[in-house]
Amino acid sequence: MSPHLQIWRWHVTMATSILHRVTGCGLYLGGLIVAAWAISLAAGPEAYATFKALLGSPLGKVVMFGMSLSLFYHLGNGIRHLVWDFGHGLDIKSANASAWTVFGFTVAATLATWAIAFQIGAL
């Protein structure tokens, strides 16, 4: 293992980088869930009911909550990466500030989505 992992103090930009990969890998599973949705819809009412029952179960809701957190994190941090690709915000102060902005956006967007879902009776 590289020594830098043991001697470096944890900082927020390090966490955002690692989380971008972790959430990206998690969302790979999310993509497969979307594919399963489409396939079960094409398979007919019974298969679709089974799919909906799985996602609507307590475990399914926990998975979907994780997916929504991952999605909004990866979305926010992805935009941060796109801004960096244009050469902006690369200094340490801006990178730290944008990291915390992404965390704030992730929590706010996830909670708002679940609040709207609850309000329209989707849960």
Added chain:
Amino acid sequence: MSYRTPLSTARGLGSAKHGVGHWISERVAAVALVPLVIWGAYSTILLARMDYYEAVEWIRSPVNATLMVLSIGIGFMHMQSGLRVVIEDYVYSHLNKAACLLANLFVSGLAGALAIMSILKVALGGG
């Protein structure tokens, strides 16, 4: 004058000359996914309260079918290229790396194609 020996020139054949195009196409997919993913999250909570017949009706709308096909197509391309970078970074053995890269390509290609064909089947009236 060049300081490179003939051997170093022969060994290091230089870049493949298409790295920039690949890099840009990854970013273009990412930019396209920003609105698609927001629409996708909104659609997910709409679909969560629909039954089968309402969902079929929903996907028969050309706008919904088009956006769903685009989301899945571009999303699976993005998933494939993202996981590819992770595999290239962490899998060292040449054979394992090749196997992982192929599995990534085939799984994302198959799942994406199945999903798009399923949506077209329902949207075009077969469902």
